[in-house]
Amino acid sequence: MSTEVQHAEPGxxxxxxxxxxxxxxxxxxxxTGMAMALIGGFFAYVFRMQLGFPNQHVxxxxxxxxxxxxxxxxxxxxxxxxxxxxPVLIAAFGNFLIPLMVGCDDMxxxxxxxxxxxxxxxxxxxxxxxxLVKGGPFGGAWTAxxxxxxxxxxxxxxxxxxxxxxxxxxxxxxxxxxxxxxTVTTMNSRAPGMKMYDxxxxxxxxxxxxxxxxxxxxxxVAGAVMLLFDQTMATGFYDPMRGGDPLLWQHLFWFFGHPExxxxxxxxxxxxxxxxxxxxxxxxxxxxTVLYTTWAxxxxxxVVWAHHQFVAGIDPRMANIFSVTTLLISVPITEMVFxxxxxxxxxxxxxxxxxxxxxxxxxxxMIGGVTGIxxxxxxxxxxxxxxxxxxxxxxxxxxxxxxxxxxxGLTFWYPKMFGRMLNxxxxxxxFWGTVIPFNVIFIPLFITGTAGDQRRVYxxxxxxxxxxxxxxxxxxxxTIALLVMLSFQFVFLFNFVWSLRKGKSAGANPxxxxxxxxxxxxxxxHGNFAELPTVYxxxxxxxxxxxxxxxxxxxxxx
Amino acid sequence: xxxxxxxxxxxxxxxxxxxFLLIAVLVGFWLILAEAVMFWLIFKFRAKDxxxxxxxxxxxxxxxxxxxxxHLVVILCDIVIIxxxxxxxxxxxxxxxxxxxxxxxxxxxxAWSFQQAGSDGVMDxxxxxxxxxxxHVKVNTTYHFELMSRDVVHSxxxxxxxxxxxxxxxxxxxxxxxxNRVGTYDIQCxxxxxxxxxxxxxxxxxxxxxxxxxWLLRNSSPSVAGQQTPPAAAMDAAMAMAEVRx
Numbered sequence: 001m002s003t004e005v006q007h008a009e010p011g012x013x014x015x016x017x018x019x020x021x022x023x024x025x026x027x028x029x030x031x032t033g034m035a036m037a038l039i040g041g042f043f044a045y046v047f048r049m050q051l052g053f054p055n056q057h058v059x060x061x062x063x064x065x066x067x068x069x070x071x072x073x074x075x076x077x078x079x080x081x082x083x084x085x086x087p088v089l090i091a092a093f094g095n096f097l098i099p100l101m102v103g104c105d106d107m108x109x110x111x112x113x114x115x116x117x118x119x120x121x122x123x124x125x126x127x128x129x130x131x132l133v134k135g136g137p138f139g140g141a142w143t144a145x146x147x148x149x150x151x152x153x154x155x156x157x158x159x160x161x162x163x164x165x166x167x168x169x170x171x172x173x174x175x176x177x178x179x180x181x182x183t184v185t186t187m188n189s190r191a192p193g194m195k196m197y198d199x200x201x202x203x204x205x206x207x208x209x210x211x212x213x214x215x216x217x218x219x220x221v222a223g224a225v226m227l228l229f230d231q232t233m234a235t236g237f238y239d240p241m242r243g244g245d246p247l248l249w250q251h252l253f254w255f256f257g258h259p260e261x262x263x264x265x266x267x268x269x270x271x272x273x274x275x276x277x278x279x280x281x282x283x284x285x286x287x288x289t290v291l292y293t294t295w296a297x298x299x300x301x302x303v304v305w306a307h308h309q310f311v312a313g314i315d316p317r318m319a320n321i322f323s324v325t326t327l328l329i330s331v332p333i334t335e336m337v338f339x340x341x342x343x344x345x346x347x348x349x350x351x352x353x354x355x356x357x358x359x360x361x362x363x364x365x366m367i368g369g370v371t372g373i374x375x376x377x378x379x380x381x382x383x384x385x386x387x388x389x390x391x392x393x394x395x396x397x398x399x400x401x402x403x404x405x406x407x408x409g410l411t412f413w414y415p416k417m418f419g420r421m422l423n424x425x426x427x428x429x430x431f432w433g434t435v436i437p438f439n440v441i442f443i444p445l446f447i448t449g450t451a452g453d454q455r456r457v458y459x460x461x462x463x464x465x466x467x468x469x470x471x472x473x474x475x476x477x478x479t480i481a482l483l484v485m486l487s488f489q490f491v492f493l494f495n496f497v498w499s500l501r502k503g504k505s506a507g508a509n510p511x512x513x514x515x516x517x518x519x520x521x522x523x524x525x526h527g528n529f530a531e532l533p534t535v536y537x538x539x540x541x542x543x544x545x546x547x548x549x550x551x552x553x554x555x556x557x558x
Numbered sequence: 559x560x561x562x563x564x565x566x567x568x569x570x571x572x573x574x575x576x577x578f579l580l581i582a583v584l585v586g587f588w589l590i591l592a593e594a595v596m597f598w599l600i601f602k603f604r605a606k607d608x609x610x611x612x613x614x615x616x617x618x619x620x621x622x623x624x625x626x627x628x629h630l631v632v633i634l635c636d637i638v639i640i641x642x643x644x645x646x647x648x649x650x651x652x653x654x655x656x657x658x659x660x661x662x663x664x665x666x667x668x669a670w671s672f673q674q675a676g677s678d679g680v681m682d683x684x685x686x687x688x689x690x691x692x693x694h695v696k697v698n699t700t701y702h703f704e705l706m707s708r709d710v711v712h713s714x715x716x717x718x719x720x721x722x723x724x725x726x727x728x729x730x731x732x733x734x735x736x737x738n739r740v741g742t743y744d745i746q747c748x749x750x751x752x753x754x755x756x757x758x759x760x761x762x763x764x765x766x767x768x769x770x771x772x773w774l775l776r777n778s779s780p781s782v783a784g785q786q787t788p789p790a791a792a793m794d795a796a797m798a799m800a801e802v803r804x
Contacts, residue, residue, distance in 0.1 A: 330632065341596045
């Protein structure tokens with residue numbers, strides 16, 4: 001490590017394209033993810049405009065035809081999950097935080113780390129290139145059920161469908177490489193004295209998410225290769241006319257697809273835990289219990305997948321088993337949320353912007369959680385499956401995860417990443433301008449879903465029951481709220497760029513936090529620690545009686 | 559609760575609506591309680607000068623009971639929800655009450671077609687009634703449906719009946735419904751099936767026995783049956799096309 005530090009500053013090309021520094025790679029993941037979020041957000045704007053103001057010219061896009069609508073919703077879903085939530089929550093925060101928080105100079109395999117980002121970038125480019133090919137991008141929904149996805153004759157996007165699949169598989173490869181790195185680094189490269197239960201929760205959660213990801217993605221990679229063969233080599237793995245089975249894909253997809261929800265949830269929960277502890281000046285209530293519930297969630301997440309397929313034509317007796325496991329998973333998740341709320345008790349709560357985001361995460365995620373019960377209970381899912389109720393439900397989980405928790409993390413670690421503080425006033429304007437419209441977008445959609453609005457249709461003109469004016473008013477309300485929410489994101493972008501130069505200088509530890517990343521200068525130098533730290537205690541020793549300071553950094557001897 | 563937003567027109571619609579209400583009450587109570595506790599804590603323990611924070615590990619027995627007791631109550635609520643949920647599911651999807659009538663429902667890109675017995679009451683005979691986009695059924699009659707798809711995965715959904723079942727190419731899925739309210743209701747396709755997905759609408763017309771008998775008579779006489787040939791022929795052509803595409 002010490003020899004690395006003495007190297008001269010590398011050239012631009014080596015610095016940005018071949019740097020193996022975990023912080024550089026984290027920033028590349030972060031900015032790629034943010035750029036993809038702008039694209040995914042723009043798609044949401046376009047198709048919500050079509051739903052709110054049917055068949056009108058959408059400013060900046062044009063008329064939304066049925067084929068384009070399908071492509072927009074498919075790409076919105078794929079991008080937001082695979083190219084925004086995963087790179088930002090796992091790769092960007094994981095890469096930036098893990099070496100700094102466990103007290104080492106870099107990832108265990110820096111070159112694999114670099115390779116992982118390059119493959120990820122390639123996957124994003126492959127996906128975007130599908131906008132340029134004949135037939136346009138894939139429009140068969142992000143779940144890509146065959147036979148629709150398997151045959152160009154059915155989906156009318158023969159090239160787009162294959163590019164989508166290739167992009168997804170490349171993305172999986174990138175995160176398999178990343179996952180190995182996160183797990184090995186945390187297990188093997190911790191600072192002396194840092195025991196398993198001294199690891200900050202955000203690191204634990206990213207590692208557990210990586211393990212869940214690596215354990216669940218294998219079957220889907222195999223399934224994707226079979227689908228690729230069906231598309232390009234006329235095999236019949238999913239073609240019932242030739243002995244294949246379309247349901248096979250659904251099982252392989254959801255065996256990964258449901259754990260994936262927890263893959264992105266856990267890092268978000270970890271970020272929120274760390275932010276709450278710092279701004280409530282409190283030890284996490286039952287740190288070990290949080291971890292046990294995480295393991296329980298991780299284990300159960302592997303046995304709930306078929307709740308996406310209750311009415312898909314599986315044996316109806318199977319639904320009972322999956323309904324029970326699905327409701328069971330509510331137990332550890334509820335417990336985890338209760339522990340977070342209990343952490344607030346007896347604290348000294350400072351409502352700075354990161355804390356506002358963290359608290360909003362809990363408040364909003366609970367709504368997403370309880371509405372899941374309606375869908376996990378097989379009886380009511382018959383009616384609610386594939387309606388806007390489902391859309392509203394999972395956006396009440398994914399928006400807290402991929403937007404709210406990410407903002408909690410970004411506003412919290414921004415001073416460490418860039419050495420300057422974000423503007424607090426702009427931060428609060430951005431917070432309220434995001435959280436209030438978010439609820440106004442999705443509460444109406446719970447109602448339209450309850451009224452029977454089905455998903456993924458560009459127009460309800462053909463459906464008398466869904467063409468009622470009252471329902472259209474709700475859709476229009478939702479669209480207008482989306483416009484408001486999107487426009488407030490520019491406040492954040494402005495704040496982000498402005499503060500890079502004009503923000504108040506942060507110093508090493510502006511939040512008076514305990515974990516190791518705050519013991520190094522902001523931004524951390526190449527190699528992170530001038531002298532590798534030794535750890536003496538857990539990460540959440542706030543308000544320890546008998547100390548002058550209300551915090552007690554992990555690396556300070558007793 | 560559900561009926562406020564969507565008409566209920568089949569026997570099991572009410573079972574699902576009661577289950578929905580039960581869940582809404584239980585989780586609504588917990589949600590409001592948890593949110594209230596959280597906001598109260600935020601207010602009560604807001605930062606004040608000179609008030610130190612309390613050092614609580616959350617690992618002592620008198621502390622963990624604040625989590626353990628709610629945890630047990632959550633398990634209890636889960637059981638209260640899951641038992642009727644499974645009963646509702648069992649009675650709708652696992653049990654097949656004896657049929658008074660049978661209809662065949664065929665999904666394809668992008669239309670619904672239906673086949674039911676003509677006045678002879680036997681399926682697959684010359685006087686079968688084949689319709690496209692419109693299904694005529696008799697009120698207070700238990701129907702079995704045989705659901706199939708000619709190309710991709712579709713989903714046969716009738717919101718007013720609280721009925722939803724995916725149609726898979728290569729298999730026939732049997733289910734049932736019993737309409738109990740006269741009227742015309744929407745049929746949706748709720749599984750992404752290509753660019754015509756939003757056009758894949760149908761109507762289900764629930765008629766009184768007299769009206770249904772009259773409709774049956776009108777449509778199953780040989781001369782009118784002849785008029786039904788064009789849609790049937792169109793369907794066969796579509797099927798042939800689907801095979802060519804393979």
